[in-house]
Amino acid sequence: MLVLAPRPHRGLRRVLKALDQAATFRISLMSAGARTSSDSSDGTARPSVAVRRPSLGILIAVTALGPMALNIFIPSMPGMVAVFGTDYGTIQLTLTLYLFGVAIAQLFMGPLSDRFGRRPVLLAGIGLFLLGSLGAALAQSIETLIAARIVQAVGGCAGLVLGRAIVRDTHGREESASMIGYITMAMVVAPMLSPLLGGYLDHWFGWRSTFFTVLAVGAVVLGLAWLLLHETHHDRSISNGPLAMLQGFPILLRNAAFTGYVLNVSFTTAVFFAFLAGAPYIMVEIMDRPTNEYGLYFMFMATSYMAGNFLSGRLSTRIGADRMILTGSLLALASVGLLAGVALTTEMTPLLLFAPVMLGGLGNGLSLPSATASAISIRPDLAGTASGLTGFLQMMVGALATLLVGRLQDDTVFPMVAVMTSGAIIAFLGYGLARATLASRAAAAASPAAD
Structure with missing residues (x-):
């Protein structure tokens, strides 16, 4: 006798059908993911696997933690001299070593995320x-406070590095430039407003x-990241071992297109840092x-920079990242020429x-998001490493610019103007190197097809 299996409930059938469709769709994504890449018209690779995109709000939150913590306690620094019975130079180490901690830790956060994933x-x-x-x-001593600030810096830089890497995992180059523009704008607002909050709290x-307060904000951000951020990096091409995880650095630095974009990012930043180092002395x-x-x-200068970031977010997907970099770099050259x-x-x-x-500032706001997105788009499988290396070089070149202005400073504006002009020229040449490299590769790739 034929025994008929009971028919599933209509709602259950719908669920099973949906699961089957989802499984089929996932298989198709994985198959497509095997074919990555660098087939974009501009020579930069596209993300290889479709992943769930995080909201812009959570990316801004994780990225802004480090910059917020950098400046929020600056109003408290003069009073801390008496609290800890030390001199102001020692108190300043809580700021200086924080910056060095952020710079150096970026070198390791990127490769770690390429190996183990962005989320963990x-x-x-x-x-x-x-x-x-x-x-x-x-902290009960200045030594403990300095050590805690270094730990805080190392942890806070994770958001700086991985916010950019997650954007690149989930977006193409132009979209990445747009997203990074908005994120950068928030990064400028956070250190601008945090001293106001810090002064009130103090x-x-x-x-x-x-x-x-920083602890409470960080706890909220951690909870949101735990709930809302999903893994976006699935191409784990880096081998095991600490040395193997760092193999991406020479790979990237040998890539002339990456080097060109990083030169643009780093020396555009150096122009801004040189002004920060020289302008207070000149004016006061x-x-x-x-x-x-x-x-x-x-405040007016910072507002112009944020305006550039906002325009970058609005226009990058329409006119392309390269035009944004070119426009911003030309504005920077015009700026130092006028000065x-x-x-x-x-x-x-x-x-x-x-x-x-x-x-x-307007030009820098236009070019930096697109140049950063372009640098980390060269090798999406190394996006974390590229983001960390870009951030490290950006901060180091900026710090060297401030040091150079301080060494050369006299009773005129010319040392500052000379460093700013040199930075703007090198940034423009870096962009030219990147574009020439990508154009050469595109021509080489097209020539066999023509034959």
């Missing part, structure tokens, strides 16, 4: 950030409250203006000092 490394980094924040809040609750010491007036003018012309022909005033640099 990011969550571990935020956890380390929380540990450093708690240590800083409870006034009403004491300096420890700033670190407890040479022009004899009050420090609060410098702060007001600086040099003013310095050579007339007496410098605050308005004449800042107006040309506002034009350069």
Whole structure:
């Protein structure tokens, strides 16, 4: 006798059908993922596997943690001299070593995420950030505070590196430039506003409250990242072992297109850092203006940079990353040219000092997101390593620019202008190197097809 199996409930049949379709779709994605890559028209590779895209809000949150923690306690620093019974130079180490911690840790966060995935490394980094924040809040000596700040910096840099890498995992080059533009804008806002919050907290609750606030914000971000961020990197091509994980560095540095884009990113940043190093001395010491007036003018310059970031976010997908880099680099050259012309022909005033640099800030805001996205798009399988290496070189070249301005500083604007001009020229040449390399590769790839 034929026994008929009971028919599934209609709702269950729908669920089973949906699961079957999902499985079929996933198999098709995996098959497509095996065919990656560098088949884009501009020579940069596209993401190999379709992954779930995180929201822009959570990427901004994880990226802004480090910059927020950098500046929030600056208003408390003068009072901490008496608290710890030390000198101001020692207190400044909590800022200086934080910057070095961020720079150096970027070299390792990227390769670790390429090997183990973005999500676990990011969550571990935020956890380390929380540990450093708690240590800083409870510190009873300046040595403990400095050590806690270094731990905080290492953990906080995970968001800086992996925010960019996650964007590249889930978006093409132009879309990455757009997303990074918005993220960079938030990175500028965070260190600008955090001292205001820090000053209020220090006034009403004491300096420890700033670190407890950072701890609370970090805990919220960790919870959101745990719930909302999914793994975006599935192409684990890096072998096991600490040395093997670093093999991406020489691979990337031998790539002339990557090197060109990184030169653009690093020396565009150097122009900005050189101005930061020289402008306060010029305005306060040479022009004899009050420090609060410098702060007001600086806000205008920062606003122009954010405007460039905003326009980059809006326009990158429409006109392309390369046009954004070219436009921004040309504006930077025009900016330093105007500044040099003013310095050579007339007496410098605050308005004449800042107006040309506002034009350069707009240009930097336009070019940096696209140049960064282009650098980490060269090898999507090494996006984490590329992001970390780009960030490291960007910060190191910027730091060297500030050091050079400080060494050369006299009673004129010319040392600062010379360093800024050199940086703008090298940044433009770096972009030219990248474009020439990609054009040569595209021509070489097209010639066999023509034959």
